[in-house]
Amino acid sequence: MKNMMKDTLILFIITLIAGCALGVVYEITKEPINNQEIKAQNQACQEVFPDAVEFEEVQDENLDETVKALGFDQVTIEKVLHAKDANAADIGVVLTVTDHEGYGGDIQFMMGIRADGTLNGISILSIAETPGLGMKAEEVLKPQFENKKVERFTYTKSGAMSDDEIDAISGATITTNAVTNGVNAGLAYFQTKYADGMKGGSGNE
Numbered sequence: 150m151k152n153m154m155k156d157t158l159i160l161f162i163i164t165l166i167a168g169c170a171l172g173v174v175y176e177i178t179k180e181p182i183n184n185q186e187i188k189a190q191n192q193a194c195q196e197v198f199p200d201a202v203e204f205e206e207v208q209d210e211n212l213d214e215t216v217k218a219l220g221f222d223q224v225t226i227e228k229v230l231h232a233k234d235a236n237a238a239d240i241g242v243v244l245t246v247t248d249h250e251g252y253g254g255d256i257q258f259m260m261g262i263r264a265d266g267t268l269n270g271i272s273i274l275s276i277a278e279t280p281g282l283g284m285k286a287e288e289v290l291k292p293q294f295e296n297k298k299v300e301r302f303t304y305t306k307s308g309a310m311s312d313d314e315i316d317a318i319s320g321a322t323i324t325t326n327a328v329t330n331g332v333n334a335g336l337a338y339f340q341t342k343y344a345d346g347m348k349g350g351s352g353n354e
Contacts, residue, residue, distance in 0.1 A: 190259075193272040194230065194243050197261030201232035204243060215341060221334035223249045232261065239347060240264055242339060245274070248331035252323040253277040256286070260294075260332060262339045264347035270295040271332060276324075289318045290328050300340065301333045 228245035241263040261269035299313040317325040
């Protein structure tokens with residue numbers, strides 16, 4: 150009985166020490182990790198909106214409901230940022246979008262849309278698709294979205310013939326569909342919330 154109590158006490162002390170150590174490590178690494186995430190976000194923002202001087206996050210309490218009402222059940226928009234010029238005028242938006250239909254799981258990216266509705270491009274933040282196939286999204290899909298002004302995109306396996314068509318990744322139509330669907334959700338959201346308000350770069354809600 151005494152040995153059992155002794156072993157229990159020893160185990161408790163070890164667990165307590167391990168827990169405290171993990172807490173200390175978390176506190177030490179929390180700020181650097183947070184700083185790296187902010188840095189990565191800023192880099193992605195600049196990539197999809199190089200003309201902007203700063204980015205201001207805005208809150209939309211009806212964000213999820215709006216996206217779903219537009220018919221995009223498998224897409225979430227996590228963040229909305231106003232892109233601003235040197236005079237602090239809104240010149241477009243940057244959206245953080247996640248499509249949940251990827252072959253290997255969620256595909257998250259940022260997209261920058263100018264005040265006139267032109268899509269500057271996308272920057273992929275996280276993707277876990279099949280190596281050599283879906284992972285070609287950065288190489289194959291990303292350039293096709295740059296500087297396009299369309300209402301929505303479709304993908305094709307026979308070669309894009311217009312600005313609103315995207316060449317699918319060979320052997321990875323699920324990935325192609327997920328990215329295209331996510332981009333379309335972002336465009337639809339912009340057209341619903343900002344198309345009129347941002348004409349001429351005014352954009353404040």
